[in-house]
Amino acid sequence: MTRLLYPARVFAVTLATVFASLAIACGGSDEPKKPATTPQATPTQGEPPAPPAQEAPPTADPAALAARGKGVYAANCIACHNPDPKIDGSIGPAVAGASLALLEARIMRQEYPEGYTPRRDTALMVPLPYLEPDIPALAAFLAPGS
Ligand code: HEC
Numbered sequence: 001m002t003r004l005l006y007p008a009r010v011f012a013v014t015l016a017t018v019f020a021s022l023a024i025a026c027g028g029s030d031e032p033k034k035p036a037t038t039p040q041a042t043p044t045q046g047e048p049p050a051p052p053a054q055e056a057p058p059t060a061d062p063a064a065l066a067a068r069g070k071g072v073y074a075a076n077c078i079a080c081h082n083p084d085p086k087i088d089g090s091i092g093p094a095v096a097g098a099s100l101a102l103l104e105a106r107i108m109r110q111e112y113p114e115g116y117t118p119r120r121d122t123a124l125m126v127p128l129p130y131l132e133p134d135i136p137a138l139a140a141f142l143a144p145g146s
Helices: 002-030 062-076 100-109 129-142
Strands: none
Touching: 062 129, 100 129
16 A cells, blocks of 8 residues: 555655646746835935026126116105106106216215215205115116116
């Protein structure tokens, strides 16, 4: 009996081995492919955000500077000066052609540049020192020919 059983057992083991290897082979090929684990594309904490695109400085374009000056003039000067800077206003004189030095002296210090002859001998204009960064724009707007 054992002589008969032994080869049968060997055969069974062999079959089992074959099936097992087949199962492994099939299992390996039929298994749905797992999506490759890609590293998350989230930005690292603490990384500085990309800087915003730099705008061209307004000084680069004289027309843009003058346009900005027009807005500053409309917002701060026409209470006394004429909206048309070539014409006298209700209180202030015409200011077309005012130089950067004259504007700086008037706006910052309520003064006039040395040697300048004022159009009026009154002292009614108030200093507006917060407009310091806008003085070049005002000068561009008031420049002769603009
Ligand atoms: C409160 C009224 C008032 C405001 C606001 C005012 N001005 Fe005047 N400005 C005057 C008066 C009045 C004069 C004449 C001198 C005086 O009395 O101070 C004058 C004089 C000037 C002069 C000298 C003119 C000259 O050639 O003698 C300039 C330039 C000038 N203003 C520019 C400006 C600008 C630019 C602004 C706005 C940023 C401005 N002013 C705002 C009232 C004003």
